[in-house]
Amino acid sequence: MPPKVNLEKCDGCKAEQEPLCEQICPGDLMTLNPETKKAYCRSLRDCWDCMSCVKSCPQGAIETRLPYQIGYYQAKLIPLMGTNRITWTCIDLNGKVERFSFKTRND
Amino acid sequence: MEKTQIGLYLCRCHGEIGQTIDLDRLAKAMGNKKGVSVCRIHPAWCSEAGLAVLREDVEEGRVNRVVLAACSPREKEIIFRQAAESAGLNPCLIERCNLREQCAWPHREEPEAAYRKAVNLINMSLARARQAEPLDPLVFPARKAVLVVGAGIAGLSAALDLAAAGVEVTVVEKEAFAGGKVARFYRYFPRFCPPGCGLEYLMAEIRKNPRITIYTLTEVVGLDGGPGNFQVMLRQRPRFVRTEACTACGKCAEVCPAERPQAGPLPVTKKAIYIPEGFAYPLAYALDKEVCRGENCGLCAEACPAHAIDLKAKEREFSLEAGAILWCTGWQPYDAGRLELFGYGRYANVITSLEFEHLALQCGSASGRLLRPADGSPVRRIAFIQCAGSRDVNHLPYCSQVCCTVTLKQVQYVRKLAPEAESYVFYMDLRSTGEYEEMYRRVQEEGMAIFIRGNPAAVEEDPASGCLTILAEDTLAGEPVRLENIDLVVLAIGMRPEPGPESFIENLATWEFPSGHVQCFPFETQRRGLYVAGCAQGPMDVAGTVRSAAGAAMKAMSVISGNFTLPPAVPVVDKNKCDKCKRCMEECPFGAWSWDETQYPAPDLRKCRQCGICEGGCPLGVISLRNFTIKQLTGMIEALDMEFLGRGEPTVVAFLCINDAYPAADLAGRQGLSFPPNILTIPVPCAGAVNMSVVVEALTAGADGVLVGGCPSDQCHYRKGSDLAETRLNNVRETLERMLVEPERVRLVRLQADDRHLFVMEAKRFVAALRALGPSPLKP
Numbered sequence A: 001m002p003p004k005v006n007l008e009k010c011d012g013c014k015a016e017q018e019p020l021c022e023q024i025c026p027g028d029l030m031t032l033n034p035e036t037k038k039a040y041c042r043s044l045r046d047c048w049d050c051m052s053c054v055k056s057c058p059q060g061a062i063e064t065r066l067p068y069q070i071g072y073y074q075a076k077l078i079p080l081m082g083t084n085r086i087t088w089t090c091i092d093l094n095g096k097v098e099r100f101s102f103k104t105r106n107d
Numbered sequence B: 001m002e003k004t005q006i007g008l009y010l011c012r013c014h015g016e017i018g019q020t021i022d023l024d025r026l027a028k029a030m031g032n033k034k035g036v037s038v039c040r041i042h043p044a045w046c047s048e049a050g051l052a053v054l055r056e057d058v059e060e061g062r063v064n065r066v067v068l069a070a071c072s073p074r075e076k077e078i079i080f081r082q083a084a085e086s087a088g089l090n091p092c093l094i095e096r097c098n099l100r101e102q103c104a105w106p107h108r109e110e111p112e113a114a115y116r117k118a119v120n121l122i123n124m125s126l127a128r129a130r131q132a133e134p135l136d137p138l139v140f141p142a143r144k145a146v147l148v149v150g151a152g153i154a155g156l157s158a159a160l161d162l163a164a165a166g167v168e169v170t171v172v173e174k175e176a177f178a179g180g181k182v183a184r185f186y187r188y189f190p191r192f193c194p195p196g197c198g199l200e201y202l203m204a205e206i207r208k209n210p211r212i213t214i215y216t217l218t219e220v221v222g223l224d225g226g227p228g229n230f231q232v233m234l235r236q237r238p239r240f241v242r243t244e245a246c247t248a249c250g251k252c253a254e255v256c257p258a259e260r261p262q263a264g265p266l267p268v269t270k271k272a273i274y275i276p277e278g279f280a281y282p283l284a285y286a287l288d289k290e291v292c293r294g295e296n297c298g299l300c301a302e303a304c305p306a307h308a309i310d311l312k313a314k315e316r317e318f319s320l321e322a323g324a325i326l327w328c329t330g331w332q333p334y335d336a337g338r339l340e341l342f343g344y345g346r347y348a349n350v351i352t353s354l355e356f357e358h359l360a361l362q363c364g365s366a367s368g369r370l371l372r373p374a375d376g377s378p379v380r381r382i383a384f385i386q387c388a389g390s391r392d393v394n395h396l397p398y399c400s401q402v403c404c405t406v407t408l409k410q411v412q413y414v415r416k417l418a419p420e421a422e423s424y425v426f427y428m429d430l431r432s433t434g435e436y437e438e439m440y441r442r443v444q445e446e447g448m449a450i451f452i453r454g455n456p457a458a459v460e461e462d463p464a465s466g467c468l469t470i471l472a473e474d475t476l477a478g479e480p481v482r483l484e485n486i487d488l489v490v491l492a493i494g495m496r497p498e499p500g501p502e503s504f505i506e507n508l509a510t511w512e513f514p515s516g517h518v519q520c521f522p523f524e525t526q527r528r529g530l531y532v533a534g535c536a537q538g539p540m541d542v543a544g545t546v547r548s549a550a551g552a553a554m555k556a557m558s559v560i561s562g563n564f565t566l567p568p569a570v571p572v573v574d575k576n577k578c579d580k581c582k583r584c585m586e587e588c589p590f591g592a593w594s595w596d597e598t599q600y601p602a603p604d605l606r607k608c609r610q611c612g613i614c615e616g617g618c619p620l621g622v623i624s625l626r627n628f629t630i631k632q633l634t635g636m637i638e639a640l641d642m643e644f645l646g647r648g649e650p651t652v653v654a655f656l657c658i659n660d661a662y663p664a665a666d667l668a669g670r671q672g673l674s675f676p677p678n679i680l681t682i683p684v685p686c687a688g689a690v691n692m693s694v695v696v697e698a699l700t701a702g703a704d705g706v707l708v709g710g711c712p713s714d715q716c717h718y719r720k721g722s723d724l725a726e727t728r729l730n731n732v733r734e735t736l737e738r739m740l741v742e743p744e745r746v747r748l749v750r751l752q753a754d755d756r757h758l759f760v761m762e763a764k765r766f767v768a769a770l771r772a773l774g775p776s777p778l779k780p
């Protein structure tokens, strides 16, 4: 299920013409609403749920809902990016929480 | 690269540290950590004996990096820096670990906890030291030349001060004549002397001084570069009269057929080619192109015996280089037309206090009698209205400081130029500060005016006589007042800044005047090397203006005498990873960023104040201040034992702004206040320098809470750092909440430098809250 942008948190990446979510989306689906200057996904059907935009958003403004094949609505997968580490929180339909942490950089 | 050899120096501080923390045990535990080649304990490393050991270790090649586990990094800095330098060690390779103010002192009652905290603090310092780079200050060549914009009292006196210090000064003035507002005043308070006198003195000195060049009719149209060498583009409008040749004989004006409305309320006609009444510098006519009939007329050029007139003169642009710039563009009167109820602009006999100066000058130098603007009849009753458009949120919210004293001066004009006339003053509060109180006393004692406390509600005109009626309430007597047959109403209007600098600098101040922090950096603007002085800085009298000019001149000296040097902690962008999102450009409070020739963002190091707000804001974490890198911070976090006080005891990583929050924590320690040892502090240049990925890194590495200490919103040294930190932390908190992690684990506290009790309270409360929450769900 495609990304949902929290309009309170999204700041349109400030002056950026192409916000970070737009830059990173492999399907070129994220873009800015010219009026509100907030991001949205312009073709919900085409989203692959790769979560690149979620990880890239500096404001933590994007959330994805999991595709139904993986988990029904209310299940969530949320990444949190540190400098050397990414931590995923997975909350399933019943509210059960699991977390996974990975090193992303080894320099 | 040279092998890392860290000297770890543990300081007993004459027992201040040694009594609480078991340093022998600490030395045993830390002495064989990675990279540590020497580990020593001394009663006081800052003593001559201590420094000698340190120097010898460096000189003998045993040590090429130093970790000093001793007092706060805010203490004894120069001593250690000099010792290192004299032994040939770059001072950036000294890492200070605060075992005294933030460990031994506050945790005196808990030696075991203090010991364990010390281990963690040293581990962090070692991690930081391993990645420290030797750096030298940045040095920019500076031109010993200053551009002064505006030739009012501020600009002229700053120019003299600077020239006396051997500086080449260029003054540019947009009008045809120098002197600014006071040149058209009748008299100065407090001594009642003619302003021309003071100006003549200044000009006489300036004429004698070959280091000062004044360009009139000139404005700044472009500005580039930075402190040390600004490149300034100037545009000079033609005067049409060659000042060198003109003798000011006035033959041109005699023949000129075109008339020019003269500034001032009395309808005096001036010619298109003119020279001002009273003080005139340069002493040469100027031609007003707006009203001149053009080359076809040419009567003046024919009449001029000196052949000084060139009607074909053209505008010219030229550039110059300056090491610093003083912005002395002064003030503008508040637009009295916006004060409808006082009838300004509708009634000819309602004028502003500035116009009253012109009127008094005209009348004073003509008949010596005060006349009404409307019909030139003598003034018999005159009313002054104070705070006209000032201290009013709908107009100017502030007090312009001089208007009350100006009125006390102007009622004396009335005494002099219309001795029989009655003066009334409507006021809210009379503010005659300092020695000006004496004027107030004299005016009252000699009965020069009747003071009515109350802000008039309306001014009405009798069209037949031109006389005015004022309706007000006397708030002291509590009754309405109706003053009739008033010949002249003078509105004591406030001051606004002259527009101009905003094309080159963003105003960081809390009001229209582009000054810096009122107490700490009054002359600073957003742009380093560009300083404001005189009324460009805020409303002030001439005495204040002269003081302000001297202060700003001193500021200019600080960047142009010798080379201009800056500390080396500048931001560096990793271009390989930057995706040009431009957030650094947007968020930098000093507009330091622009695109470089490879189309990547690059900071102008002379504009940068090294706050690190760009580092804190970069979404990819690819900007780092040198020696305050994200990599170093990550290394420090990784070096921590997140359960150092035992299971169940929370660990807090606290990023404290070095300007205020960190000193507050130091002060708590110095005063023997105890706070929980759970708090491990990392000094940061500004709360805004903390990147959220570092905060997340701390949490996911096992910290139970993260504290960021910034300044109160309006006190941030970098204007918006702590507010940015708040926004960013709120975003993280919201994400944590969605992940079912308690958002309270991340917290911003705003501290002033002396808020030690608040720091202790916040620390205790935070640790208690974390204890209640239990271990963080993000702990690995």
Ligand SMILES: Cc1cc2nc3c(=O)[nH]c(=O)nc-3n(C[C@H](O)[C@H](O)[C@H](O)COP(=O)(O)OP(=O)(O)OC[C@H]3O[C@@H](n4cnc5c(N)ncnc54)[C@H](O)[C@@H]3O)c2cc1C
Residues within 6 Å of the ligand: B149, B150, B151, B152, B153, B154, B155, B172, B173, B174, B175, B178, B179, B180, B181, B182, B185, B187, B188, B189, B190, B218, B219, B220, B328, B329, B330, B331, B332, B353, B354, B357, B402, B406, B409, B493, B498, B499, B500, B533, B534, B535, B536, B540, B541, B542, B543, B545
């Ligand atoms: C009615 C009135 C009476 C006063 N009487 C007294 C008094 O008796 N005693 C006293 O101590 N104070 C008095 N003051 C205060 C006094 O006017 C100021 O302190 C003084 O004018 C400040 O000087 P300045 O050089 O800062 O500004 P200004 O006098 O405003 O001079 C600024 C100069 O910069 C020039 N300029 C502006 N913009 C540009 C630009 N973009 N480029 C180039 N040049 C530019 C202007 O043309 C001007 O020459 C009075 C104020 C008022 C309102």
Ligand code: SF4
Residues within 6 Å of the ligand: A005, A009, A010, A011, A012, A013, A019, A020, A021, A022, A038, A039, A056, A057, A058, A059, A060, A061, A062
């Ligand atoms: S990356 Fe985040 S802040 Fe930037 S436009 Fe996309 S949703 Fe908004």
Ligand code: SF4
Residues within 6 Å of the ligand: B571, B587, B588, B589, B590, B591, B592, B593, B603, B607, B608, B609, B610, B611, B612, B613, B614, B615
């Ligand atoms: S360190 Fe501060 S002043 Fe320097 S470029 Fe970054 S944000 Fe701007």
